[in-house]
Each structure stands twice: as structure tokens, then as C-alpha cells.
Amino acid sequence: KQEVTQIPAALSVPEGENLVLNCSFTDSAIYNLQWFRQDPGKGLTSLLLIQSSQREQTSGRLNASLDKSSGRSTLYIAASQPGDSATYLCAVSDSGYALNFGKGTSLLVTP
């Protein structure tokens, strides 16, 4: 059974810092890996999707990498802003349909 782990569970940084969120998964036979953002009490917002054949994807200040053989992904956030404060979730799809989620990293960016 696929297990997804995210480290750290919580992170607090001052505005302007670059930061890295980590995600690991136990079964490398995946279709894709997705990163989401969740604001308190809200649904999930899709950020990035990396196909199993890809190494990274970029969107604005966000960059996600994938090392499928080692079962790892990182989400890099450049020049963090208070509006980036949220919980970031990593999820892998090994069926092409359902997603297996980690518990998330709670990020607080202080002004």
C-alpha cells in the first residue's frame, strides 16, 4: 500500500525566504505526483502536477521536482510571502485515478 510522508509537519519562516517542502513515497510505480494547497476550512487548490516521466514542473514562484527512483519530491517556494501561508499537500497517483495523500506541511510566512 502506497504511503506518503511529508516533512516537516510545520514550518515558520520570515517573509522573503526561499523554502523547500519534502515529500516521500514508498512505491515508485506511480502515474504522477501532485502538489496542492489548502487554506483553513477550505477545499484543495491544485498547484503542480508532475508526470512520472518528468523531473520537474514550474509555476510562477513554485518549482516541484520528482525523483521517482528514490521516491522523493520537493516543492520549492521562492521569495515567500504571507499569502503563501497554508497547508501544502503532496499526493501520488498509482492507479491513474485515486490519489494517496500525505498529512501535509503547515506553512506560516511571517511579515
Added chain:
Amino acid sequence: SQTIHQWPATLVQPVGSPLSLECTVEGTSNPNLYWYRQAAGRGLQLLFYSVGIGQISSEVPQNLSASRPQDRQFILSSKKLLLSDSGFYLCAWSVGSGNVWQYFGPGTRLTVT
């Protein structure tokens, strides 16, 4: 553009009462539909998914059930709620299979008392 709706937004129900949560998607045809639950201290857990009308796959044995009476409608039900059913229920959709994005609804906060 595509939109996903969930209702109700919040619900407080006593133990043993029935449950019906509804999810509808607009602006797309033949979507894959999903129910996830986010319980306190736990990650998002897939409960059910459906690739077509009347086709339901259950991921976790429990006292919940799902139905898909129409192409863009997905319903989560229970005949008798347990305290452990409390959580944040999220509906999601995607189109196709493989490398496809999943899009999530606003969620329903269920508290079982």
C-alpha cells in the same frame, strides 16, 4: 468553465442518524468523481470513486456508501452515523485517466455528536 458544488457546507448530526452529502459538477461530461475524508490528525483518505454512472469503487470498508444517479452527481450516504464519521468531506473530479489533474470542491464539515 468547470465548477464543483458541495452541500451542505456544514452539518451537525447525532450518532445513529442518517447522512446524505451531495456533490455536483458543472461544465464537463463523464467526469471521474471522488469522495475523500479528512479527519483530525489524519491525511486525506479516499472513500469512493466513480468512473461512470452506477460504477462505484470503495476503498475503505465502513458504514458509508456512495451513489452516482446522474453523470455529474455523486452522493455520499450513511444509514447510521458513528462518532468516527466526523470530519471534512471533500468531493473531487477529473477527466480521463493517467496524468490528469484532480479538482476539489469546497467541502462539507460534518460533526457527529
